[in-house]
């Protein structure tokens with residue numbers, strides 16, 4: 101159990117802090133909520149007290165013998181400020197201590213995550229951008245805001261990411277430190293395929309696979325958190341869209357190929373984490389196949405699908421990195437790594453993320469463990485952890501190979 105301080109500042113998105121709090125307590129952590137006085141205009145202290153089981157105060161004049169303004173920050177393992185308003189970011193960047201939350205930020209030596217939420221104009225204002233740069237320079241994580249509907253009818257960057265995204269990313273920082281979400285993908289365009297393709301037999305049946313899409317989703321969420329502009333080509337995945345990510349839904353391998361080739365043109369990094377069917381039924385019946393009818397099939401002839409990864413490699417643009425995935429088992433011919441190195445060479449990609457699936461059920465699991473093989477002969481082990489933490493390890497291996505950021 102870790103001690104998490106959840107700072108809440110005064111924006112309408114403060115109501116979502118209750119769900120972030122819930123996610124932390126359900127993961128077994130002790131949470132102390134420190135709202136600003138403004139936050140309590142939106143959500144009452146009783147809500148935070150009831151959900152956290154801890155007292156809630158906003159100023160430094162309560163619990164004076166406890167010296168709360170020093171003690172809370174000193175004892176925290178992680179501070180998450182969600183939502184962080186423009187004013188809160190400004191006060192934190194200035195090093196002010198005019199309420200309990202900003203005092204706590206000054207006494208905390210643990211990782212700090214700011215999750216901004218405000219109107220687009222306030223987010224884009226040079227003053228706010230300078231404050232964000234200052235806080236990042238000092239080692240804090242400042243997540244980019246989600247793009248979407250704001251308080252009124254307007255929309256744009258400034259929306260608070262969904263509580264599940266905030267909690268998943270905060271857990272990565274809790275375990276691996278602020279460096280795991282450093283903004284090293286800022287200005288990069290990333291295209292990721294995820295999920296599993298479905299190849300129709302008739303209008304109601306398909307050949308598919310059991311890929312859940314969760315690792316691809318985590319890759320997208322972490323890339324967005326690290327500043328990338330992310331497109332997720334999603335084959336049959338029914339998960340909430342991660343913040344800051346544009347989703348292109350596809351069904352078949354052919355649709356996935358078309359979408360990936362189109363999106364890859366502008367990308368700095370292309371990641372093929374989808375499970376693409378190698379074969380499809382030669383013919384997809386236009387009407388439902390009926391038992392006992394003249395059209396009842398006795399066998400399903402299959403034809404090869406295109407190898408999307410191999411095609412992306414041949415069409416790779418200058419400086420672009422292409423990352424493949426492989427689920428491998430060892431066999432009598434060779435071990436997992438030998439098979440994986442052969443595949444890396446065969447596919448010609450820059451990196452291959454290898455999943456050792458010998459003797460185990462991996463589909464749909466909440467955790468994962470991979471080895472990232474480089475065309476340069478390198479091998480980076482990313483130990484078993486949450487899929488978000490594994491995604492952070494994969495992006496660190498990718499970012500190390502990226503050249504200078506493009507000047508667009």
Ligand code: CTP
Pocket residue numbers: 353372373374375376377378405406407408409410423424425426427
């Ligand atoms: N892949 C692809 N197009 C396909 C099949 C696979 O782009 N038709 C991509 C996957 O997204 C993954 C990588 O290729 O990134 C490796 O997938 P895998 O199924 O292991 O490769 P195969 O070439 O099908 O190898 P195997 O013969 O071992 O199945």
